[in-house]
Amino acid sequence: MSPLVLTPQQQKLIDDRAPSIGRLFLNRVAETPNREAFRYPDANERWHSLSWGEVGERVNKLAAGLVSLGLELEARAAVASGTRVEWILADLAINAAGGATTTVYPSTVSDDVAYILSDSGSVIVFAEDDEQIAKLREKRSELPDITKVITFDGQSDGDWIITLADLEKVGEAYLGDHPTVVEDRVSAIKPEDLATLIYTSGTTGRSKGVRLSHSGWVFEGAAIHANGILSIDDLEYRWLPMAHSFGKVLQMTQLEIGFAAAIDGRVTKIVDNLAVVKPTFMGAAPRIFEKAYGRVVGMMEEEGGVKLKLFRWAEKVGLEHSRRTRAGQSIPAGLKIQHGIADKLVFSKVRDRFGGRVRFFISGSAALSADVAEWFHSAGVIILEGYGLTETSAGSTVNHPDHLKLGSVGIPFPGVEIKIAADGEVLIKGPHIMHGYHNLDTATKETLDADGWLATGDIGELDSDGFLKITDRKKDLFKTSGGKYVAPSHVEGVFKGVCPLASQMIVHGNDRNFCSALITLDPDAIAAWAESHGKSGQSYTEVVKSPEIHALISGYVDELNSKLNRWETIKKWEILENDLSIETGELTPSLKVKRKVVEEKYRDILDGFYAGA
Incomplete structure (x- = not known):
């Protein structure tokens, strides 16, 4: 309930x-x-x-x-x-x-x-x-x-x-x-x-x-x-x-509510349009937030010196303020003063990149890194993670600005029931459940039982406050040859939180004696890094294969491993020569990784990690 x-x-x-x-x-x-419904750009x-x-x-x-x-x-x-x-x-x-x-x-x-x-x-x-x-x-x-x-x-x-x-x-x-x-x-x-x-x-x-x-x-x-969480006076940016x-x-x-929405599906125009439209909220896939996080942190690291020291100090202050706020603890006077300074000098500039009026973002369609969500929260940018499937007409749970747990996907919508099966699978029931798969009766019966419970294919848990946490896709969980279960999306999410250059990490290790990973880096972040490291004009592939980038990513993988259980740690990895894309069939249009497609495409690299092991 x-x-x-x-x-x-x-x-x-x-x-x-x-x-x-x-x-x-x-x-x-x-x-x-007479109220505004939509705004949209023309060719000019x-x-x-x-x-x-x-x-x-x-x-x-x-x-x-x-x-x-x-x-x-x-x-x-x-x-x-x-x-x-x-x-x-x-x-x-x-x-x-x-x-x-x-x-x-x-x-x-x-x-x-x-x-x-x-x-x-x-x-x-x-x-x-x-x-x-x-x-x-x-x-x-x-x-x-x-x-x-x-x-x-x-x-x-x-x-x-x-x-x-x-x-x-x-x-x-x-x-x-x-x-x-x-x-x-x-x-x-x-x-x-x-x-x-x-x-x-x-x-x-x-x-x-x-x-x-x-x-x-x-x-x-x-x-x-x-x-x-929304009113008729809100303004949505929808891409x-x-x-x-x-x-x-x-x-x-x-x-239902009647607010206005600015419509433009061009992903490359999101940042520019946010500054023009100045929305109060926006829905997005996690990759958008990960890119924004990587861009801000990467820019500060490239600046170095006093600016970087100020940024790191502000991050530390913001994180302590965020954690105390979410825990319902009082904020000491000294921290309040420090946070006010950090907000004026650093965090307000982060919010200005999104138009300066955003009350919150809504994240869905894939798992959001808890570290990235916490970083945004410390900067005064709330990301409400929600959860649902196409089979549930999208939403089934969502966090609330005043009732929020980072790392969770929130509480069920009113009228929606959720329970956890014996094997950990999340089951959902409610008025929003699909009527079945078109022309696929067998597949429908495998997913939707006679009592109306939908088997989501996701592994999760409900805490004592009713918040749902998704661990991983049931089919993606794997067991190493040592008998230890690994949730790859958890490892991948942690990596995206520590590496501002990251685009994707695909963790591999089913029936293997250790975990390995394929890594792709964000092309925009790499271009910015190359510009400030004497590699301007070099191709993406040349830059990501350079010894300097390898050493940099090696440090981030070490930081990742320090946050994991021993059996989850990444022993071997390689940076791919190209980022994953929709056009190459490695990502879905909603930016989810097609894990099996990627693993099959790079089978030689993965097998090479274990040769002679």
């Missing part, structure tokens, strides 16, 4: 939640038509704004256009695009027309696009640009059910492919003869109807379509609203892939 005690008003938010996404959206437009980096009333008008036309094209209740319409305001308009229109959105990452190769569209039974596709259209043209013979492609930026052929503006015109004409068509469709949607079909990017095997209902998504928004459940749940929360 959740230790969060709801007021009657908070409980009412959950009990009286809208029956569908379409109704939730129409309610939002009616309640706050100028930002534009849309009110909820303006969004309502556009979505009404788009939804009517989809109905006129033959989209039926629960029929699938796919969106193949990066995160942008048009993605959201398309998704809202699909749901308002009673259809279900199939999500396709823009990085998905054509074979997998064809599989997703075919398996889902999608009949309409929103394609971002000519690159996405080319994939559809290549596989058109395999996609006879696709009746229309609607493009955001690509070229229209006036027949099979039309523009988003064309769809709006079609919808406007249809509304002339059927003025209540969208309201009629929304009224016909049942809470348990299919709203979204998300194909998990998966760290192994072919992706599975996760069937998620209107009721589950609306519950997510209502539960987060009831948690009380997360809308094809990922994390992006979708933020959208549901926005519809």
Whole structure:
């Protein structure tokens, strides 16, 4: 049970939640038509704004256009695009027309696009640009059910492919003869109807379509609203892939609460945009925080001298202040004075990098290093780590700014039950649980039992205060030949906390007599290091293979090992010549490492660690 005690008003938010996404959206437009809904950049980096009333008008036309094209209740319409305001308009229109959105990452190769569209039974596709259209043209013979492609930026052929503006015109004409068509469709949607079909990017095997209902998504928004961490006056910066459940749940929360969101999916623009947008919160994958941490610490280490000494002093002061605060202890007068100085000279500058108004960040989709989270907290930047799966409509637990335990993923959402199985696996039950895997009854029965408990595949524990801590993925835990269990993500998280140059560490050691690791370094951090060490102009590979970098990383591995049990320590390691990437198939679009792919790709290196051992 959740230790969060709801007021009657908070409980009412959950009990009286809208029956569908379409109704939730129409309610939002009616309640706050003049408030800002979205802002977005144009090609010249100028930002534009849309009110909820303006969004309502556009979505009404788009939804009517989809109905006129033959989209039926629960029929699938796919969106193949990066995160942008048009993605959201398309998704809202699909749901308002009673259809279900199939999500396709823009990085998905054509074979997998064809599989997703075919398996889902999608009949309409929103394609971002000519690159996405080319994939559809290549596989058109395999996609006879696709009746229309609607493009955001690509070229229209006036027949099979039309523009988003064309769809709006079609919808406007249809509304002339059927003025209540969208309201009629929304009224016909049942809470348990299919709203979204998300194909998990998966760290192994072919992706599975996760069937998620209107009721589950609306519950997510209502539960987060009831948690009380956000208000209508907040401003979100959203870069997360809308094809990922994390992006979708933020959208549901926005519809529920009504705050504005700045939308731009370009990862390279996050830091620049934060300074312009000045949001009050943002959701992100841990890699974003690890990069920011590495950049700040790396810059200070390169400065050296008095600035570095001041920075290290501030870190020490901030850490003591953070730990006392989180423990509910009083802050001595001397520490208060020191912290005020450290905050003015150091920590305020860290916060300014994020726009200066952030109340907190929300971290999800993978494990966040506890050391990195604590470093941010000591700088006055709160990261609320949460937990969930695509199969749970994203969120199931989250920390609260006033009820926080670093290293945990927080407490369950109100209405969500969590228990730990005999083997340590986390089991979840609630209104947000998927209805199963699309066309995969056996896989559904293996994951979801008859009583509604979802087996997450994660190993975890609940403490006496109801906070959940995730140890590792069940399938990733391994045992050394000496019989000792190792949780690789724990070791990897500690490394990212001690090494500001780190991008990834992949710990290996199943049935081996010691642990080894493959290490990749952050290209931006390496470029900065090279600039200040006489290696400007050298390639990433040349720099990371240099004796100087090897000696530097060796020191960080020694520091890592000092924090681990003997059987967890890394005895041998190697820095890879390239960072892992989505494009090479080593990372999922949500930046999770495909561990088996990486281990197979670098099998010769791993086997070499143990040759003759």
